[in-house]
Amino acid sequence: MPDQRHDWGLDEIEALLQRPLLDLLWEAQTVGRRHNPDHRVQLASLLSVRTGGCEEDCAYCPQSIHHGSDVTGRADLQLDVEGVLERARAAQAAGAERFCMGWAWREIRDGAAFEAMLAMVRGVRELGMEACVTAGMLNDDQARRLAEAGLTAYNHNLDTGPDHYAAIVSTRRYDERLETLQRARRAGLGLCCGGIIGMGEGLRDRAALLQVLACLDPHPESVPINALVAVPGTPLEGQPPVDPLELVRMVAAARILMPISRVRLSAGREQLSQEAQILCLLAGADSIFYGDALLTTSNPSVQADRELLQAAGVAPGGA
Ligand code: SAM
Ligand code: DTB
């Protein structure tokens, strides 16, 4: 594809993020329409299979044992295979094409919980849905077994730029995140990898995150862009809300840099007006998380999202 590059420079991306908004939107739409002519929006539903009790100290995350947020200590909260597949069937009946499952783990461990994860992946794929798992670091054998089970993509976010990372997470290195991504890729898995804005980062950190993503070859097939949900009890609880137009810019830049990737407008939509969300769609977002909950926080209702798509005049689809 002539418009896919993997050699983006930091200054170039920073300049892109600062373009006059209407120019940025115009270019993002031009790129987006070339690859998704009807601008179909994929609906993905999310389920937390294993909630809370995580050893990592990610400053944004309510599931870390290091923070005083609500879900801490609910380490026993683990759903079983049939319960998860029931939720997947319900999500499909409501219109979702992709089912994403989360485990609050630092890394995957072998044993009954991993065997159950594989069974969940097989079950979701048998329904004809895409399946995505996010469960922390993994080894080569685990990646291979997930691929064999038919997993569509492994989600592992880089969250922010390399220089800002240590201010957000101290229990693992950026390099370890990149190694996990490489391992998933080597096993033949699709990648879902993105980040969060609103964590006190500068424009250069946002550009640096986008640079790392866009220099992956191939690009991640799926790029979630989250606005921080500032959860009480987490170290980032006092962060000011993200300016919606900053999110629009981030989505537009991701669309231009990674033309054929699915750019997912992820956490933080509840804080956005319908108009701001439509601007994000216009900027190139072609997927949303659909369903009343994200992992531990709430998401706009299914009804509100039906109204959003109706107001924008876009049809769901595009698996
Ligand atoms: N433990 C695994 C990991 O960290 O890779 C998987 C679960 S983790 C909750 C998945 C992603 O959710 C994180 O990488 C982060 O990008 C996003 N996330 C978590 N808490 C968030 C918040 N409060 N606001 C926005 N995004 C958040
Ligand atoms: C992603 O980038 N965002 C989703 C999904 N991938 C796993 C998770 C958002 C979590 C928001 C906070 C919560 O609900 O706990």
Ligand code: SF4
């Ligand atoms: Fe939360 Fe994942 Fe970090 Fe654990 S590794 S604290 S679940 S973001």
